[in-house]
Amino acid sequence: MFNPQLNAHGELQHLLSLDGLPREILTAILDTAAPFTEVAEREIKKLPILRGKSIFNLFFENSTRTRTTFEIAAKRLSADVINLNVATSSTNKGETLLDTVDNLCAMQADMFVVRHASSGAPYLIAEHLRATDRHDIHVINAGDGRHAHPTQGLLDMYTIRHYKQDFTKLVVAIVGDVLHSRVARSQIAALTTLGVPEVRVIGPKTLMPTGLDKLGVRVFHDMREGLRDVDVVMMLRLQNERMNGPLLPSGQEFFKVWGLTPDKLALARPDAIVMHPGPMNRGVEIDSTVADGAQAVILPQVTFGIAVRMAVMSMLGRG
């Protein structure tokens, strides 16, 4: 079947989602990322791999942190980076998404890093590039609606592999607002593709989408039961606007039942690692003792995130 992420040779053409990406490509990205972690240790943190290439950070939804990590990754590969906050720019003047893309293509863009509030927006751009025969322009999804955040999923996999080596013996729990989380969807796709035998999701029924079990995960509502003997705990961010309303009564109650505290973490394996995609809500989804504790690998995740994004950009830019 046609896979919009791959070219005719089965190589990565765009990075849109981890769902539907072959295991070989996932592994190849992680392998490519490994040597890039050393670049940050050097005195001159630059490689000439994307010299002369123009990368457009096309952010239809504000996110300083994600945009910055992509910018750093691109600059370490010597690319020219242009940041566009479209959330505050031309689409507000009535320009359509594809008109914006056409304009940037006319400026000889080589790669788009796209963040959009609507699920599937990067697919629309990729399909438009295909339909208009612009096969030398690549799209990286930097988060679309509730759908996917593939580079976050990849950096999470990199982190797990770094600390746990073998995916095929792990029990992994994802905790929190799965319903609205593009991060959770990318994590689930990657973990199941990489052969993790047991992926659990934990949270209230109001934050679990329908048919989650068909994605190859076990659903738990009781946090203590769900955390028992897990090797990896992946916390999700709870957006402020979801805390009081029909989905949840309050942030406090959420923390009481599903917040990661030292006593709940004690139910996991003693060597379990704790991850979070950031930015953290201390006292809502995670207790500060845990966030700053010995089992947390939240800051290494950020560091690995640069290397993983360099890997994706270099693989796409080579083609």
Add this chain to the structure above:
Amino acid sequence: MKIQLTNGHLVDPAHDIDQPQDLFIADGKVAAIGRAPDGFVADRSIDASGQVVCPGLVDLSARLREPGFEYLATLESEMEAAMAGGVTSLAIPPDTDPPLDEPGLVEMLCYRAKKLNRAHVYPVGALTERLEGKRLSEMAELVDAGCVAFSQANHPIHDTQVLFCALQYAATFGYRVWLQPITPHFAQEGVAHDGEVATRLGLPGIPTAAETIALFSYIELARMTGAKLHITRLSSAEGLALVRAAKAEGLDITCDVSINHLHLSDMDIGYFNAHCRLNPPLRSQRDRDALQSGLAEGDIDALCSNHSPVDDDGKQLPFSEAEAGATGLELLLPLALKWGQQRGLGLIDILRRVTINPARIIGSKAGQLSVGSRADICIFDPQGETTVNRSTLRSQGKNTPFLGLNLPGRVSYTLVEGQLMFGRID
């Protein structure tokens, strides 16, 4: 003008006719079937060898986008599409801008349509003023102006008291109320069936209960008021089961399904294909199968195109931002035939769902051929194919999930009141 249609295979489900018969037309009416009337001299003869001659199709939902949305389509463009699709009678939903809530607007629509002299239009009036669900529309006046029923289109009434009164009032006159089963204040940001596909794609879901909860209340209110109901665009197996039970109980209730929901499921969304952004949403394959069976078994009375032209600007957007709708008039016959072939049905059973059954729902004498009836006729080649692409579609809306497909059957001629309105010359 006198026309004779010779050597064709006549299929008229209303009269159980399914055999080679010639048809003779005079003064816009059917003059004779089988043998020519005495002294009949045709001005024109159409050789229908190898073709099926049947009543012009009757479509229960065609949005012509006038008034208010002329940038999407006009009466002219969509009437051409109807003619190319062999559709000679159209029920028009009231969700125009302004909505069809006053007699003047309905009269204007009927007048414009009559002047164009193509398909007959049957406006469905707004059940409430401006479709706001607050004040009743002037139903008796609207019927005098030409309305055949009343509906809220895709704007469900939030206040149950108003819906109850609207049904009571309509029942006073015996008007049929057409209701789209949508539960107000539920899954409002939803854009796709709440299931595995929506979960995987991160699309806000619309549970089947959005349809069934509404149906429970509609059916209960029909039971209380004695109102005649027509349930539009069923999308789920559970919804169908509720309608089936209501019919079995003896309530006067009919229902339809769209060509899209008869053939597609949420799996067809694939990678965010905005052509599959539809109202109601495409549901699971199990639902699709149930709708196919329901139409075959007669629980679903009619198949409609749910023709809703959307332009490219409305579709070239991320899935959840894209406008819902698809063009359909030119696909109604081919997709009816495709369904019938898949289920091994004869032409008479297939065509019943797009001729006499929908005609009865709108209370029209269309959809059948007998001596003296209006000579609205579709002639099609059952062995031919209809290729669906942007250049062949006559509708101004070029967007449909079926783009690029070859579908069975091909309309050769369309006659309205004995006048040749469409003819394909190969």
